Amino acid sequence: MSNDCLFCKIINREIPTEFLYEDENYVVFKDINPAAPVHLLLIPKKHIRSINDITWDDEKLISGLFLIAKDMAKSQGVNESGYKLLFNVEKGGGQEIFHVHLHLIGGWKR
Numbered sequence: 001m002s003n004d005c006l007f008c009k010i011i012n013r014e015i016p017t018e019f020l021y022e023d024e025n026y027v028v029f030k031d032i033n034p035a036a037p038v039h040l041l042l043i044p045k046k047h048i049r050s051i052n053d054i055t056w057d058d059e060k061l062i063s064g065l066f067l068i069a070k071d072m073a074k075s076q077g078v079n080e081s082g083y084k085l086l087f088n089v090e091k092g093g094g095q096e097i098f099h100v101h102l103h104l105i106g107g108w109k110r
């Protein structure tokens with residue numbers, strides 16, 4: 001938990017946000033400024049600043065994001081049409097919130 005982290009505040013329910021999925025290690029919610037019809041943020045509850053800061057101790061936590069992504073893609077109906085999974089890493093990589101999160105983006109009509 002980092003006191004000035006927006007995603008930690010959401011995880012701790014200090015900022016009300018509807019979770020599409022939650023378990024002891026993760027939350028998933030809709031991006032407030034969606035880049036596509038489906039745009040979810042998949043977030044480990046553990047505060048890790050960016051992908052630069054993960055260690056082998058986080059191996060299961062980070063790989064678990066992909067298994068949740070697969071399930072969320074199915075529940076959002078984009079598993080067959082396809083989707084993108086994206087980590088923005090640090091400012092130059094477009095990261096704005098410095099708490100690791102995986103974007104799941106899809107649902108385009110093509």
Ligand code: AMP
Nearest residue numbers: 030031032033034088094095096097098
């Ligand atoms: P990034 O640029 O990879 O750090 O992504 C941060 C994402 O968080 C952006 O796509 C924002 O639109 C999204 N975001 C910021 N504040 C909120 C919020 N309160 N609820 C949901 N998504 C948010």
